[in-house]
Amino acid sequence: MLPRRTDFPKGFLFGTATSAYQIEGYGTGGAGPTHWDSFAATPGNVAGAADGARACDHYHRFANDLDLVAGAGFDIYRFSTSWARVMPDGGTLNPQGLDFYDRLVDAMLARGLRPALTLYHWELPAALADRGGWANRDTAERFADFAAQIARRLGDRVWSWATINEPWCVSWLSHFEGHHAPGLRDIRATARAMHHVELAHGRALAALRAEGMDNCGVVLNFEPAQPATDSPATHAATDLFDAVMNRFFLGAMTRGEYPDTVLAGLGPHMPPGWAADMPAIAAPLDWLGVNYYTIKRIDAAPGPWPGWRIAPPQGATTDMGWEIAPDALTGLLDRIAAQTGDLPLYVTENGMAAPDTVQNGKVQDDDRIAYIAAHLRAARAAIDRGVPLRGYVVWSLMDNFEWAFGYGKRFGLVHVDVDTQRRTPKASWHALAQMLTGDGT
């Protein structure tokens, strides 16, 4: 069902991804507290009152986990560095934290993997959260110091750099919708977080450049929007959703512009002097990461700005309730490339949550194989249309802490038993190994 590796251009890279808070276990190695710990400790925020205290215990099991990445034949391993592990108070270095990532990167290289490092994948040091977090401009400046420290220690071995994972989630999902830490529903904090996370990207990019790093990019999430009805109000609501989700970050980082329709709503709440930051935010990238899972159907909603609501999905969905829409990936990549030209693109996350269990030592996740196969074909179709797509990365290597959903939603190619920490490669892992190495056993 999966395409063949040779169906893709020579040099096209395949990978799999994780993030620090979702797998490492934070109560280890002198890591400081983060705003995800306190968010998870507040009843009602995370399903099953779960948190990242132990997660997949990757801090101790990373060698075995990297064997699973390399064993499937992946070229790239996308991972993130926890700011609070490296700087427990957001500023003071914890040598043990840097040592951990040093060992981790060496272990990747020893297995022939290209380390694709993301500096920030959501767990902000609590000390910075206490000072206003992303609503405070200073967080962006502090982030540049963190970026420089990581580059100094790992810059001789890291293959690619991403500043921020999914700025939309860091700002909108976390400060407007309240679904992620810090769990706010506050338009003023949202406007500030949206701008400051963009600035953090610009500042970190400058810091990486100053340290001599190349292959620097950012990872954005996209959800193509479809109007649920044909009314003009629905079309306007869909366009505004699209502007917030799919254009606000891409437009700023590639052209130094925010969409007028978003500024019309956020304008009074934007931090003073924001426009002067736009050139720093739009500094040249070496690549762009595209995270794609689903599309959204949008309706107009009465009430205050932004005046949209998410309409029910149509057809098959994943265990997240996300509509399965592989063909939309081709159009999305096309549309992005129309703006970014010959900038290399990577699908940095794509994958499926499915409720699988181990039976007789096997996990039969055929739905996930079909999902990945369909999206690989959609990616291939974009390449045929001239999109400079250079790689595809599956989310995720293993079942892990799925944020507000706790451990109940499983995205892994490898099953993780949260009690015993036993890893069991699923049928999808074997299928990818077969595709990438010709050996799926």
Ligand code: PNW
């Ligand atoms: C991404 N949404 O998160 C993240 O990069 C991963 O850490 C996460 O595990 C994965 O996708 C699966 O969820 C998202 O609400 C979380 O639109 C939420 C949304 C989008 C992406």
